[in-house]
């Protein structure tokens with residue numbers, strides 16, 4: 001069956017159409033841009049909201065919405081850079097490791113923190129809620145890339161520091177940072193990255 005995507009039924013009936021071919025071509029060629037290479041401008045609220053909407057349209061068993069977004073703008077990023085510096089010292093990290101963590105915030109113009117926020121459920125295992133948060137990260141990354149922005153999914157040592165997450169990002173107990181999605185204007189074409197050899201990772205199971 002071919003034809004345009006049905007917005008009313010949600011049935012993807014456009015296999016083989018230019019829309020589907022374009023989407024697959026995008027997925028086959030997509031590449032992240034190193035965060036340090038992202039420049040200005042960054043998406044404003046009007047440009048970012050469709051990307052967040054696309055990301056929130058991610059598989060979510062039980063419709064629990066076990067994730068949320070914190071859109072980190074310049075003032076917040078500067079505050080987080082200072083907090084990373086302070087936390088790195090408290091944790092006794094090597095100076096170069098602290099500096100790398102600080103620069104991730106200090107040099108960024110826009111970062112969306114995807115916060116995994118698991119919900120109490122008798123039916124949906126927490127691991128599935130965590131996987132859904134990862135799916136949201138990739139969906140946001142791909143939405144940004146598809147819209148022509150450069151983007152990069154990072155974490156870094158500070159996101160694994162509970163104090164940094166609670167004080168800096170307002171995370172509640174049980175929440176964690178699934179990803180910091182840096183978004184900005186591409187300033188270079190990233191080199192291709194080696195990709196897995198399908199023969200090494202695919203088993204065709206036929207009985």
Ligand SMILES: Cc1cc2nc3c(=O)[nH]c(=O)nc-3n(C[C@H](O)[C@H](O)[C@H](O)COP(=O)(O)O)c2cc1C
Nearest residue numbers: 030031032033034152153154155156157178179193
């Ligand atoms: C959960 C997660 C965390 C990541 N954290 C970092 C990071 O802190 N620093 C880094 O250089 N790359 C990190 N990466 C790797 C990059 O986001 C990405 O995989 C790499 O740049 C290649 O991206 P591409 O396949 O979209 O081209 C992380 C990836 C994932 C999935």
